[in-house]
């Protein structure tokens with residue numbers, strides 16, 4: 001038994017070469033802070049959700065929908081909530097056959113993601129806390145939740161075949177239970193009888209009428225292993241390579257196509273990326289320069305210094321928990337790739353003044369935290385702009401004690417807002433709202449939620465924000481354009497269009513020397529694309545521009 005499978009019951013899996021199962025196996029609460037949503041479509045995925053919101057997107061809060069009235073699953077089943085109901089004078093729920101708690105928790109998290117548009121990395125820790133699930137049980141619940149959500153595409157194809165009808169025609173509750181059951185059967189070492197009987201118990205408790213159906217479908221699923229199902233169901237690789245990869249590695253075809261295009265059509269490398277996307281990455285800390293040293297913090301938290309960023313520490317488990325180093329502001333949670341692209345802005349050479357820095361899309365404040373700490377060391381100040389109020393509040397918290405002014409406004413108002421004068425900043429970062437396709441590892445459901453139809457509005461915003469940045473920067477100053485998406489429309493096309501339309505002279509700066517010298521696989525320049533499978537980071541894109 002491997003080190004990993006020793007941590008939780010029966011999760012060593014079939015198909016190890018596909019990297020389907022989380023490697024770190026611990027509860028993740030490291031919310032990825034490197035991406036955001038456009039104004040008006042802000043899904044608030046990077047925090048700011050109070051406990052009552054159960055990790056649902058902000059639009060729910062704006063619509064005034066409280067958690068309790070959204071028909072969330074009844075937490076009294078098998079948990080402490082039952083006694084609460086009685087104390088509150090409400091009738092106890094009908095007793096159901098007991099469902100073991102880790103699977104119940106995983107089911108509730110998956111259901112909340114699909115029914116309420118919740119984010120797994122926000123809603124799961126909350127349910128774990130409510131249900132007081134810790135240690136191995138919490139790790140097992142996390143594994144089941146993340147794995148089932150990631151592999152939904154493949155699982156649905158298999159369930160469709162096994163059920164003899166499209167999963168879309170199965171009611172949502174038994175459908176989610178079946179996904180959870182099929183995941184255990186095909187991708188974990190949970191014994192088949194345990195996977196089937198626990199799932200049938202679950203279905204009996206949430207959709208009693210579907211119990212027999214679920215039993216029959218799971219028995220059909222259990223008749224073949226994952227590889228055999230995939231060989232039967234995936235389109236032939238030579239006739240439809242994208243369709244084959246999409247089904248085999250559980251990504252929507254449009255995302256496979258986008259990755260392949262960004263990787264120059266190299267399907268071997270695309271495959272490695274898809275495999276990496278199905279792993280859960282470790283949580284990275286950014287140790288703030290001037291406040292602490294990465295090697296010391298690595299010792300303190302039992303982690304390892306990052307491979308590339310001088311500020312990075314890799315945490316050993318999946319969850320940063322209540323680390324002192326986070327509480328006292330010496331570090332924040334941030335993917336190493338995000339650290340590298342923020343630091344690259346500061347590494348670019350400048351002639352003349354170097355005092356006024358601008359972060360035009362700052363919420364929730366990961367890069368502003370690092371830029372603010374670097375500004376403090378260099379005697380500069382940072383203006384951090386964020387359009388969404390709650391995210392601007394997060395920025396203010398993130399930059400406490402640093403020479404940073406937070407403005408809650410539209411970054412496109414450069415030139416008309418007196419706080420954002422044109423031609424005046426020495427360094428400007430545009431960490432643009434994007435599809436977030438570069439951080440699918442951290443958000444298991446997002447590959448199914450994002451749609452190609454999201455692209456036009458996002459790319460328009462990206463171009464407008466980069467145009468504003470090019471107005472804000474002084475002649476000779478530098479602008480860093482960053483996305484946590486490798487989609488070429490959001491990277492090369494957006495940058496090219498914005499530069500062309502800006503009306504100011506702009507030159508590309510080779511971004512590669514602005515990253516650590518030992519970093520492999522940075523391509524031909526002048527832009528840089530980081531990759532999970534090459535660098536262990538999110539797929540951050542960086543273009544560095546100098547205004548003439």
Ligand SMILES: C[S@@+](CC[C@H](N)C(=O)[O-])C[C@H]1O[C@@H](n2cnc3c(N)ncnc32)[C@H](O)[C@@H]1O
Pocket residue numbers: 033034035036037038039042338360361362363364365366367368385386387388391409410411412431432433434461465
């Ligand atoms: C990718 S996220 C930025 C992540 C951030 N730099 C960090 O490292 O934590 C993009 C942010 O831009 C904000 N945004 C969207 N439209 C904006 C606009 N017109 N002006 C300013 N901010 C905007 C979003 O609300 C979101 O918080």
